[in-house]
Amino acid sequence: xxxxxxxxxxxxxxxxxxxxxxxxxxxxxxxxxxxxxxxxxxxxxxxxxxxxxxxxxxxxxxxxxxxxxxxxxxxxxxxxxxxxxxxxxxxxxxxxxxx
Numbered sequence: 001x002x003x004x005x006x007x008x009x010x011x012x013x014x015x016x017x018x019x020x021x022x023x024x025x026x027x028x029x030x031x032x033x034x035x036x037x038x039x040x041x042x043x044x045x046x047x048x049x050x051x052x053x054x055x056x057x058x059x060x061x062x063x064x065x066x067x068x069x070x071x072x073x074x075x076x077x078x079x080x081x082x083x084x085x086x087x088x089x090x091x092x093x094x095x096x097x098x099x
Contacts, residue, residue: 009052016045 028034
């Protein structure tokens with residue numbers, strides 16, 4: 001399954017690859033600006049990759065923290081959680097029973 005972040009990164013990498021393909025012509029090697037442009041593209045892609053990795057790591061950390069908090073709550077307040085589940089189940093049963 002492709003996440004939006006992976007899809008965006010793949011599209012960006014394809015775009016950059018296409019751009020690099022356009023400026024990779026050996027005929028352009030004589031143009032000093034092309035070498036600078038190639039280096040800027042490489043540096044930019046490196047920065048984007050690093051930022052994407054950091055964002056994914058932060059999202060994973062936040063998800064883990066949320067899961068730990070939910071687990072802690074379920075262990076600290078099992079009757080409250082069971083009561084809430086019972087109430088939701090009763091409400092769903094009532095609504096489905098009226099159909």
